[in-house]
Amino acid sequence: MLHGCLSPLSRSLRRSCSLSTRAFSITQQACQHQENSYQLGNEDDSTSRKEMSRRDYRFIFPEFLPDPNPEWRNAVRERLERKDMLERREKIEIPEFYVGSYLAVTAFDKNSPHPNKMSRFVGICIDRGGTGLRAWFILRNSIEGQGVEFMYHMYNPTVLKIEVLRLEQRLDEELYYLRDAPLEYSSVPFDMEPEILPEGSTVPVNTKVVPLNPRPWTQNWERFQDLLSGYSLHNPFPTPGKIRKQMRWMAEGNDGWQLQTLKFDLMRDYRNTVPAEEQAQIWEEVADKLEARDKQMRRVATKRAFI
Amino acid sequence: GPLKEEFAPWTRGKWEPGSRRPGVLAVKIGVQPLWLKNGKQILCTLLHVQDNHVVKFQTRDKFDRGYVAEKGNMPIYTGVGNRKAANLTGFVTVGAISTDPQKYTKDYCGLFSQCGLAPKRHLARFPVTDNGVIQPGTPISAALFRPGQYVDVYGRTQERGFQGGMKRWGFAGMPATHGTTKSHRRIGHIGSGCDKSRVWPGQKMPGWVGGMYKWMKGLRILRINYAENVLYVSGHAVMGKTGDILQVCDTKLHAKRFENCHKEGLTDGPKYFPTAFPEQLEELPEEEYCDKVHDFKSKSISHV
Numbered sequence: 001m002l003h004g005c006l007s008p009l010s011r012s013l014r015r016s017c018s019l020s021t022r023a024f025s026i027t028q029q030a031c032q033h034q035e036n037s038y039q040l041g042n043e044d045d046s047t048s049r050k051e052m053s054r055r056d057y058r059f060i061f062p063e064f065l066p067d068p069n070p071e072w073r074n075a076v077r078e079r080l081e082r083k084d085m086l087e088r089r090e091k092i093e094i095p096e097f098y099v100g101s102y103l104a105v106t107a108f109d110k111n112s113p114h115p116n117k118m119s120r121f122v123g124i125c126i127d128r129g130g131t132g133l134r135a136w137f138i139l140r141n142s143i144e145g146q147g148v149e150f151m152y153h154m155y156n157p158t159v160l161k162i163e164v165l166r167l168e169q170r171l172d173e174e175l176y177y178l179r180d181a182p183l184e185y186s187s188v189p190f191d192m193e194p195e196i197l198p199e200g201s202t203v204p205v206n207t208k209v210v211p212l213n214p215r216p217w218t219q220n221w222e223r224f225q226d227l228l229s230g231y232s233l234h235n236p237f238p239t240p241g242k243i244r245k246q247m248r249w250m251a252e253g254n255d256g257w258q259l260q261t262l263k264f265d266l267m268r269d270y271r272n273t274v275p276a277e278e279q280a281q282i283w284e285e286v287a288d289k290l291e292a293r294d295k296q297m298r299r300v301a302t303k304r305a306f307i
Numbered sequence: 308g309p310l311k312e313e314f315a316p317w318t319r320g321k322w323e324p325g326s327r328r329p330g331v332l333a334v335k336i337g338v339q340p341l342w343l344k345n346g347k348q349i350l351c352t353l354l355h356v357q358d359n360h361v362v363k364f365q366t367r368d369k370f371d372r373g374y375v376a377e378k379g380n381m382p383i384y385t386g387v388g389n390r391k392a393a394n395l396t397g398f399v400t401v402g403a404i405s406t407d408p409q410k411y412t413k414d415y416c417g418l419f420s421q422c423g424l425a426p427k428r429h430l431a432r433f434p435v436t437d438n439g440v441i442q443p444g445t446p447i448s449a450a451l452f453r454p455g456q457y458v459d460v461y462g463r464t465q466e467r468g469f470q471g472g473m474k475r476w477g478f479a480g481m482p483a484t485h486g487t488t489k490s491h492r493r494i495g496h497i498g499s500g501c502d503k504s505r506v507w508p509g510q511k512m513p514g515w516v517g518g519m520y521k522w523m524k525g526l527r528i529l530r531i532n533y534a535e536n537v538l539y540v541s542g543h544a545v546m547g548k549t550g551d552i553l554q555v556c557d558t559k560l561h562a563k564r565f566e567n568c569h570k571e572g573l574t575d576g577p578k579y580f581p582t583a584f585p586e587q588l589e590e591l592p593e594e595e596y597c598d599k600v601h602d603f604k605s606k607s608i609s610h611v
Contacts, residue, residue, distance in 0.1 A: 072549055076535060077337035077353050084339075087603035108346060108609050117610060133340050157601050157608045158346040 054283040055276075057290070060096045062128075063135030063154065064286055065274050081132040082282070086289050088133075088155045093297055094162055100170030100206060101125050102188050103139055105152050106161040118160065121150050122190050126175040140175075141190075142183040166195045168204045171230040180217040181210045181231065223249065223256060320438025322580035324566035327395060328439030329581070330556025331356045331447055332403035332429050335462075338543045341529055342601045345611045349600075350543035351529050354460075354555060356403075356536040359447040360424050363400040364440055370398050395434040399441060402427030403552065431554045439581045449536040450583035452528050452555075455571050455597040457563035458538075460523045462553035464546040467517040476511040521546055525560045532594040572598070 058065060064085065066078045088094075097103060102124055109119040123139030126149070130136045135154040140147065152159055165188070178186045185208075197204075210231045212221060215238075222236035223246070237243045250256035262268065274282075320326070333354035341351050370376055405425040408416045416426045422443035441447075452458065472478040472494035480492045494513065498506045523545060530539035538555065547553060557577075561567060565576045579587060596602050 072337060074336040074549055076355055076537065077339065080353070080532065080535065080537060081339055084603045090604075091607055108607070110346070110611060153340075153348075156346075156348065157342050157603075160607050160609055 054287050055279070057283050057287060058279060059098075061286075061290065063131055064282060065131065065279060066282075067131045068272055068274050078132070078282075079285070082286055084133060085155060086286060086293075088157070089290070089293055091157075092159070092161065094154050095164045095167075097125060097128075097137075097164050097167060098169045098203065099125050099128060099173055099175060100168055101164055102166040102192065103137070104161075104163040104165055104192075105139065105150070105159060107152065107156075108158040108160060120190075122165065122188050122192065123148075123150065124175070124178070124186060124188055126178055127173075140178055140186045142187045145183065147179065147183060147186055163194060165192045167197060168206045170206050170208070172228045174228075175230065176219065177210065177212060177221055177228065177231045180212045180219075180221065182213060185210045222246065223259075227259070317440065317442040319584070320436075320440065320581055322565075322576035323438070324564075324576075325394065325436070326438050326576075326580070327434060327436045328451075328557065328577075329361065329399040329401050329433035329435060329441060329447070330431070330458075330554055331359050331449070331451060332401055332431050333357070333538060333553050333555050334403075335545060335547050335549055335551050335553055336537070337549055339539070341539065342608070343599050344601050344608065345599075346608050349529070349541060351539045351541050352543060352545040354538040354540055354545075354553060356447070356449045356538065356555075358405055358427075359401055359403050360422075360427070361399055361441045361443050361445045361447060362402040362419060362422065362424065362427065362430065363443055365398045365400075367396050367398070392434070394436050396437050397435055397440060398432050399435050399439070400430055400432050401447060402430050404428040429552045433554075433556060435581075441581050445582065446585065447582050448533070448588065449531050449538050450533055450579055450588060450591055451577075451581075452531060452538060453573070453577050454528055454531050454595045456565065456573055456577065457525050457527050457558040457560065457568070458540065458555050459558045459560075460526055460540065460545055460553050460555050461520065462546045462551060464517050464519050464521055465548055469514065470516040471513045472511065475513060475516050478511075525558055525563045527597070529597045529600050530594065533588070533591040534593045 064082060066073060102122070104120060104122045106118055106120045108117055110117055112119045121139060121141070123141035126138050126140045128135070128137035130153070133153075133155045136151050137154065138149055138151045140149045142148070152162075154162070208230070212231050212233055214234075221231065222233060222242070225233065225236070237246060246256075248254065250260075333356045336353045336355045338350055338352050340348050342348050365373075402419065402424070404427055406428050408426050411426050419426045424444060467474070471492055473480050473492050478494055481487050481490050481495065483491055494511070497510055497512070523542075526545070527541040528538055529541050531537070532539075540555075545553070558564060565573045568574065583591070601608060
């Protein structure tokens with residue numbers, strides 16, 4: 001089960017070493033570092049600091065990094081795909097967001113009852129993935145007491161607008177356990193106004209721990225309590241049978257035991273990440289355009305604010 | 308003084324319905340989504356035309372008398388005993404990806420030195436009509452094709468090893484339960500018994516799957532990047548893995564040939580025939596999309 005294929009939960013383990021990121025505008029961040037270096041008069045520092053800040057783009061724009069599988073990698077194709085992504089970003093703002101943020105997506109829907117053929121969905125982002133033009137994210141909300149999820153592709157030209165209503169992170173990289181939690185934890189009001197963070201603040205981490213509903217569950221949440229810290233279980237092993245099942249699953253050589261060894265598997269981490277040197281090349285290629293676009297959008301936003 | 312006859316540039320033919328010209332050798336570099344103007348997503352395979360040159364031209368008479376046609380065990384596009392297609396008067400050989408001459412024999416390098424080229428890693432032969440002939444030494448690029456046209460792709464399929472009847476021939480297998488004894492994926496019955504008293508030749512059985520040379524016909528070119536020489540061909544199941552070499556040529560399917568594509572607007576033939584020569588490459592844009600495909604530089608799709 002775990003050989004080769006990367007299950008979503010094991011993917012979270014790989015990303016658990018990520019740092020929290022900043023809600024800076026990326027241009028401001030780059031400028032700040034440049035200013036500091038100008039005051040210090042040390043040019044070497046500026047390049048290294050700029051590189052370090054660009055290294056953080058792997059959290060803001062994770063879809064620009066290619067799939068690390070060497071069988072599918074090709075420099076020409078990746079370069080062409082990144083060019084298409086930048087062209088699309090010129091037409092629509094694809095904001096920085098993380099799993100746990102509240103988003104509102106307006107998309108073209110030919111079956112929509114509205115005359116403008118648009119549909120707007122608001123929800124909490126429970127997962128994001130995909131590389132390149134296939135980058136996707138899933139929004140979850142509750143509508144009239146029914147949990148609803150929508151998957152959107154970020155570079156799909158029918159997606160007209162992506163707004164971040166609340167920018168925050170959670171304790172985990174995936175929130176699929178919200179499907180087995182009370183609906184109030186997945187509810188986002190449709191008329192919610194965007195909450196703007198003060199300039200230069202870090203992205204807040206919401207340390208909410210979600211209590212799950214009693215069984216039955218969609219997944220065996222009692223098994224992943226070490227990997228995911230955003231949910232709590234009341235009485236995970238209610239019967240002796242459940243305890244024995246858990247012990248069997250955790251016995252040496254079985255799936256649970258393998259899951260515990262994942263965090264020590266450096267080669268697995270190496271295989272599933274793009275080397276830092278290649279990442280630096282990618283950011284060198286795209287970061288200028290991304291920063292310019294970010295600056296342009298900030299200018300537009302401030303103009304609107306004055307109106 | 309005036310050029311000697313053998314060094315004079317060859318005449319360039321004009322397209323007419325029924326013409327055949329050489330194709331290209333392209334490397335499969337991956338799969339990417341594109342979107343149509345009605346909002347539908349379509350996966351397309353990227354084929355990178357790398358360093359193609361025309362290496363040789365042979366008249367059909369010379370080829371028919373040569374080793375390949377008479378004794379070589381290679382596919383002949385002009386039919387068994389060379390009886391088909393009288394309008395195909397020659398064969399053009401195209402080579403791709405120049406390499407170090409030290410890796411090859413003097414004889415192999417000699418094939419290329421005649422037209423002043425470095426030896427190529429891959430070669431492909433295309434049958435052509437009179438007007439489709441290109442002078443050896445001419446570089447060929449993705450601009451040979453036109454966005455919106457249909458192509459045939461020829462290449463080696465992925466190897467899947469020794470496989471059973473279900474994967475190789477699509478057999479249904481047998482039930483997983485209800486008393487089935489040790490026969491869930493076996494091929495089952497293989498002969499009738501009395502009449503022939505033997506297994507017929509050609510009986511479908513487990514065996515080697517993949518690694519075969521196949522044609523995929525009627526694939527549409529959705530987009531061409533002239534700067535990087537990349538073709539975006541519709542479909543994600545083009546044979547081979549990333550990095551494998553493929554032959555790409557104008558389609559042979561009757562309904563998808565230039566002269567029969569009235570709806571697609573291709574009846575006036577390819578833009579550059581037989582190919583885009585170096586002086587014509589300068590006038591090309593960086594890339595060109597097919598009519599129905601959404602250009603990433605254009606606005607979001609808010610109505611159909």
